[in-house]
Amino acid sequence: MPIKHQLDVALGERSYPIYIGRDLLGQTQLIRQHIHGSSALVVSNTTVAPLYLARIQQSLASCEIRHDELILEDGEQYKTLAATESIIDLLLRKRHDRRSTIIALGGGVVGDVAGFAASIYQRGVNFIQVPTTLLSQVDSSVGGKTGVNHPLGKNMIGAFYQPQCVIADIGSFDTLPARELAAGLAEVIKYGLIYDADFFGWLEQHIDGLLAGDSELLAQAVLISCQIKARVVEQDERESGLRAILNLGHTFGHAIEAVMGYGNWLHGEAVAAGMMMAIDLSIRHGWIDEQLRARSSALLQRAALPTAPPVEMTPQQFLEAMAIDKKNVGGRIKLVLLRELGSACITDEYDHDKLLQTLAA
Amino acid sequence: MPIKHQLDVALGERSYPIYIGRDLLGQTQLIRQHIHGSSALVVSNTTVAPLYLARIQQSLASCEIRHDELILEDGEQYKTLAATESIIDLLLRKRHDRRSTIIALGGGVVGDVAGFAASIYQRGVNFIQVPTTLLSQVDSSVGGKTGVNHPLGKNMIGAFYQPQCVIADIGSFDTLPARELAAGLAEVIKYGLIYDADFFGWLEQHIDGLLAGDSELLAQAVLISCQIKARVVEQDERESGLRAILNLGHTFGHAIEAVMGYGNWLHGEAVAAGMMMAIDLSIRHGWIDEQLRARSSALLQRAALPTAPPVEMTPQQFLEAMAIDKKNVGGRIKLVLLRELGSACITDEYDHDKLLQTLAA
Numbered sequence: 001m002p003i004k005h006q007l008d009v010a011l012g013e014r015s016y017p018i019y020i021g022r023d024l025l026g027q028t029q030l031i032r033q034h035i036h037g038s039s040a041l042v043v044s045n046t047t048v049a050p051l052y053l054a055r056i057q058q059s060l061a062s063c064e065i066r067h068d069e070l071i072l073e074d075g076e077q078y079k080t081l082a083a084t085e086s087i088i089d090l091l092l093r094k095r096h097d098r099r100s101t102i103i104a105l106g107g108g109v110v111g112d113v114a115g116f117a118a119s120i121y122q123r124g125v126n127f128i129q130v131p132t133t134l135l136s137q138v139d140s141s142v143g144g145k146t147g148v149n150h151p152l153g154k155n156m157i158g159a160f161y162q163p164q165c166v167i168a169d170i171g172s173f174d175t176l177p178a179r180e181l182a183a184g185l186a187e188v189i190k191y192g193l194i195y196d197a198d199f200f201g202w203l204e205q206h207i208d209g210l211l212a213g214d215s216e217l218l219a220q221a222v223l224i225s226c227q228i229k230a231r232v233v234e235q236d237e238r239e240s241g242l243r244a245i246l247n248l249g250h251t252f253g254h255a256i257e258a259v260m261g262y263g264n265w266l267h268g269e270a271v272a273a274g275m276m277m278a279i280d281l282s283i284r285h286g287w288i289d290e291q292l293r294a295r296s297s298a299l300l301q302r303a304a305l306p307t308a309p310p311v312e313m314t315p316q317q318f319l320e321a322m323a324i325d326k327k328n329v330g331g332r333i334k335l336v337l338l339r340e341l342g343s344a345c346i347t348d349e350y351d352h353d354k355l356l357q358t359l360a361a
Numbered sequence: 362m363p364i365k366h367q368l369d370v371a372l373g374e375r376s377y378p379i380y381i382g383r384d385l386l387g388q389t390q391l392i393r394q395h396i397h398g399s400s401a402l403v404v405s406n407t408t409v410a411p412l413y414l415a416r417i418q419q420s421l422a423s424c425e426i427r428h429d430e431l432i433l434e435d436g437e438q439y440k441t442l443a444a445t446e447s448i449i450d451l452l453l454r455k456r457h458d459r460r461s462t463i464i465a466l467g468g469g470v471v472g473d474v475a476g477f478a479a480s481i482y483q484r485g486v487n488f489i490q491v492p493t494t495l496l497s498q499v500d501s502s503v504g505g506k507t508g509v510n511h512p513l514g515k516n517m518i519g520a521f522y523q524p525q526c527v528i529a530d531i532g533s534f535d536t537l538p539a540r541e542l543a544a545g546l547a548e549v550i551k552y553g554l555i556y557d558a559d560f561f562g563w564l565e566q567h568i569d570g571l572l573a574g575d576s577e578l579l580a581q582a583v584l585i586s587c588q589i590k591a592r593v594v595e596q597d598e599r600e601s602g603l604r605a606i607l608n609l610g611h612t613f614g615h616a617i618e619a620v621m622g623y624g625n626w627l628h629g630e631a632v633a634a635g636m637m638m639a640i641d642l643s644i645r646h647g648w649i650d651e652q653l654r655a656r657s658s659a660l661l662q663r664a665a666l667p668t669a670p671p672v673e674m675t676p677q678q679f680l681e682a683m684a685i686d687k688k689n690v691g692g693r694i695k696l697v698l699l700r701e702l703g704s705a706c707i708t709d710e711y712d713h714d715k716l717l718q719t720l721a722a
Contacts, residue, residue, distance in 0.1 A: 085442065092513040095685065120481070123508060123519045124599070147484060152453040158484045159520065238485070324456065 003030070004170075005223045009142055009230045011237055014162040018141055020222050022215055024169040025052055025130065028059040034128055034164040037099025039066040043087060043114035044105040045074040048132050051175050056105055056130065068094050072110060076263045079109045079149050081157060087117035098122040101164070107133040107180075108140050108267070112158070115146030119161035127163045132172035134184025134218070135268055138191070138225035141166045143233040143243075153324045154254050160238055168226075170219050178211070182303045183268025185210060186249075188221050189299055190275060191228040194245050197342035199224050204295070207302050244346040248336040249274030255321035256309055265310070272305035277358055282338040284354040292341055315359035364391070365531075366584045370503055370591045372598055375523040379502055381583050383576055385530040386413055386491065389420040395489055395525040398460025400427040404448060404475035405466040406435040409493050412536050417466055417491065429455050433471060437624045440470045440510050442518060448478035462487040462525070468494040468541075469501050469628070473519070476507030480522035488524045493533035495545025495579070496629055499552070499586035502527045504594040504604075514685045515615050521599055529587075531580050539572070543664045544629025546571060547610075549582050550660055551636060552589040555609050558703035560585050565656070568663050605707040609697045610635030616682035617670050626671070633666035638719055643699040645715040653702055676720035 004021035024030055040060055044053050049071045060067040070090050072083055091100065102125060104114035111129050118127035131137045147158015173181060185207070192200030202224075203210075209217045229246060236243040252274030256265055265273075279296055282288045297307045309318075322333050332348040335355075339345055365382035385391055401421055405414050410432045421428040431451050433444055452461065463486060465475035472490050479488035492498045508519015534542060546568070553561030563585075564571075570578045590607060597604040614635030617626055626634075640657055643649045658668045670679075683694050693709040696716075700706055 081442075081446065088511065088518060089513075092511060092517060092685070116481075120477075120508075120518050120520055122517060123506065123521055145484065147481075150449065150453060152450075156453060156483060157449060157481050159481055160484055324453070 003027075004219045007223060007226050007230065009162075010234050011144075011162060014144070016163055016165050018166040018168060018226055020137075020168045020170065020219050020226070022169065022171045022219075024167050025055040025171070026059070028062050030167060031056070031059050031103070031128065032063045032065075034126075035065055035101045036126060036164075037097065037101060038064075039096055039099075040068075040101040040103055041087070041091060041094075041096060042067060042069045042103045042105055043072065043110055043117070044069070045072045045107075045110050047074040048106040048110070052105060052132060052172060056103065068096075072113065074106075074109075076109055076149070076257075076267070079113055081148050081150075083113045084117045084120075084148055087114060088121055091117075091121055096121075096125075098125050101126040101128060103128045103130060105130045105132065106136075107131065108136040111136055111140040112146050112155075113148055115140075115144075115161055115163065116148060116158050119146055119159040124161070127161065129163045129166040131166065131168055133176055134173060134181055134222070135187055137168040137222050138184060138229070139187050141168060142226050142229040143246075144237070154258065168222055170215050170222065173213060173218060179304075180266065180268075181211065181213075182305055183266040183272075185303045186268035186272040186275070186300065186305050188225050189296070189303070190246075190248050190271065191225045193275065193296065193338060193341065194248050194336070194344035195228045195232070195342055196224070199228070200295075200299075200341060204299055207299060211303060241346070244334070245336050245344040247346075248338070248344055249276075249278050251322050251333065251335055252277040252309065252318070255318050256313065258321045259313055259317050260310060265306075269306050272300050273307065273309045276300070276307045277309065278335065278337055280361060281335070281350065281354060281358040284357060285337070285350060288338050288340060292338070315356060318359045364388075365580045368584060368587050368591065370523075371595050372505075372523060375505070377524055377526050379527040379529060379587055381498075381529045381531065381580050381587070383530065383532045383580075385528050386416040386532070387420070389423050391528060392417070392420050392464070392489065393424045393426075395487075396426055396462045397487060397525075398458065398462060399425075400457055400460075401429075401462040401464055402448070402452060402455075402457060403428060403430045403464045403466055404433065404471055404478070405430070406433045406468075406471050408435040409467040409471070413466060413493060413533060417464065429457075433474065435470075437470055437510070437618070437628070440474055442509050442511075444474045445478045445481075445509055448475060449482055452478075452482055457482075457486075459483040459486050462489060464489045464491060466491045466493065467497075468492065469497040472497055472501040473507050473516075474509055476501075476505075476522055476524065477509060477519050480507055480520040485522070488522065490524045490527040492527065492529055494537055495534060495542055495583070496548055498529040498583050499545060499590070500548050502529060503587050503590040504607075505598070515619065529583055531576050531583065534574060534579060540665075541627065541629075542572065542574070543666055544627040544633075546664045547629035547633040547636070547661065547666050549586050550657070550664070551607075551609050551632065552586045554636065554657065554699060554702065555606050555697070555705035556589045556593070556703055557585070560589070561656075561660075561702060565660055568660060572664060602707070605695070606697050606705040608707075609699070609705055610637075610639050612683055612694065612696055613638040613670065613679065616679045617674065619682045620674055620678050621671060626667075630667050633661050634668065634670045637661070637668045638670065639696065639698055641722060642696070642711065642715060642719040645718060646698070646711060649699050649701060653699070676717060679720045
């Protein structure tokens with residue numbers, strides 16, 4: 001399976017292709033055609049670098065691109081401004097000019113930090129994403145959100161910055177822990193819930209094959225997920241409205257991650273529990289019925305994902321953590337809720353008492 | 362003199378107006394109409410805040426905008442990532458949401474740091490520039506360059522980020538030290554040299570009145586300078602080509618600033634000496650004649666600006682400092698040189714021996 005799918009994200013002069021397939025990392029030409037200068041910096045982490053860095057280095061060497069490497073510690077707790085600075089320090093020490101390309105090889109954290117560094121180094125250098133986890137292939141691949149966390153909130157520092165291309169190699173799932181594959185499926189299931197009832201049905205049908213690592217199914221799931229996200233982002237690149245629906249379950253989920261400590265709950269796990277909370281609140285408003293709760297819960301459970309928040313978290317902890325979400329305006333907590341399967345909305349017009357009931361449930 | 366001039370910088374959806382006149386700071390409506398949320402953060406410095414902060418606070422209070430203040434240390438040495446972080450920390454602690462507006466009240470450093478913070482806080486919040494120095498009114502007002510210095514190079518970290526509006530109050534020059542007014546005139550003279558022979562002639566005619574603080578003349582000089590910069594930036598917002606001509610004298614100038622220690626030579630002073638070096642090198646290539654050197658030197662001297670680099674700087678120091686300029690690509694130092702009065706080009710096709718002669722001269 002060489003390039004299986006190519007999806008073009010249409011954002012005017014910032015448009016770019018996503019390549020999806022197996023063993024794309026070894027295809028020198030694929031990466032070469034998107035490097036415009038003569039040098040590159042590969043940013044990876046301590047988990048991914050031993051597995052895949054050599055292939056990228058080989059590709060770069062074979063087309064005579066001068067390249068350096070920076071290996072970050074693995075984990076959400078290293079998604080910091082300090083990590084961004086370490087990238088910029090290296091770029092300057094090694095005299096990378098503004099035609100240099102930063103290549104992010106790893107999961108969402110590597111992509112977010114390296115992409116943010118690319119956006120601010122010399123006011124912006126080229127950036128290529130090589131996401132190696134399911135989560136990062138279906139999430140960070142599309143939309144250009146880059147950034148780092150602040151002690152007072154997740155993703156509070158960052159930029160919208162589009163890559164030159166995304167190389168999504170399904171083969172990198174071979175080395176992905178089962179728990180991380182499942183966490184990625186939480187985001188895949190999200191796309192069905194918010195945008196595409198048929199895709200949700202397809203996932204119900206194929207969840208076992210996906211969990212078993214079937215490449216064809218995984219490539220298909222990555223493609224559809226990226227297509228849905230692209231369709232949303234193309235309509236609202238800078239999240240002034242519609243784009244926020246991609247955050248189904250995320251306001252609750254971010255609160256779980258923040259209170260439990262980043263990294264203890266995987267992002268996808270927190271989102272899974274958060275989606276069930278959003279579904280609960282949507283049901284309390286009479287917008288969707290119990291059947292959708294049952295189907296969603298069953299699907300998430302088959303993927304071994306949590307369907308409820310940690311029992312020890314109090315409503316007060318939720319409210320405090322949710323109060324500093326970026327979506328909030330004028331002090332009201334905005335939430336993404338479901339209108340029906342395949343249709344979501346962002347709103348602050350929900351019943352606050354019902355929110356308290358959901359948090360207490 | 363209320364609003365004397367309004368200039369619209371045409372950058373598509375990122376277009377914005379520049380207001381030029383006396384006593385604009387007290388005009389509540391001017392600032393009010395460009396604030397879209399209900400809160401603002403005014404960033405200023407220890408020199409400017411005692412003079413003008415109260416007026417802005419009064420304006421914000423009178424239209425019921427919740428506002429906080431952050432006062433940075435004054436000086437180029439505080440144009441750092443740490444200063445940017447201090448702004449972001451305050452925004453988070455005071456719970457500013459992404460509809461908040463950052464208002465930069467001060468010179469270029471305040472504008473660059475606050476603008477950069479605005480560009481990365483929650484991936485971008487609104488930004489209003491209130492430049493209080495001549496240099497910042499004619500330079501940072503147009504073009505959206507924001508950023509901070511790195512120990513290894515000036516402006517190495519930053520973003521292109523356009524403000525909602527610029528309020529250029531000529532009245533703030535009343536409290537501007539004569540040396541800083543002169544340093545600002547170096548950039549004004551630059552616009553004549555690179556783009557507008559007539560404006561250069563007008564400056565020769567009116568330099569004494571400008572130095573004496575004539576408001577009508579200063580407003581006119583700010584307007585023409587911003588118009589020229591706008592015309593250049595509108596053609597090349599992200600500096601892929603033409604825009605680089607705005608850097609006449611800056612590659613040499615940045616080297617002077619870096620070697621002498623930021624803040625010892627004012628930016629405009631270093632640029633003045635740098636422009637004379639660029640003129641020297643242009644003459645050595647036979648592109649312009651000695652007469653332009655004489656006119657430029659005379660004009661800069663009337664403004665009490667330096668016309669040569671510090672005697673203690675060696676060619677080697679220049680070459681090393683110039684080697685990490687952002688304009689460089691593939692190891693070649695790019696320079697802005699003059700083809701004739703009112704016309705500049707960016708090139709690496711100059712004679713390296715002649716560059717050494719200029720550096721040694």
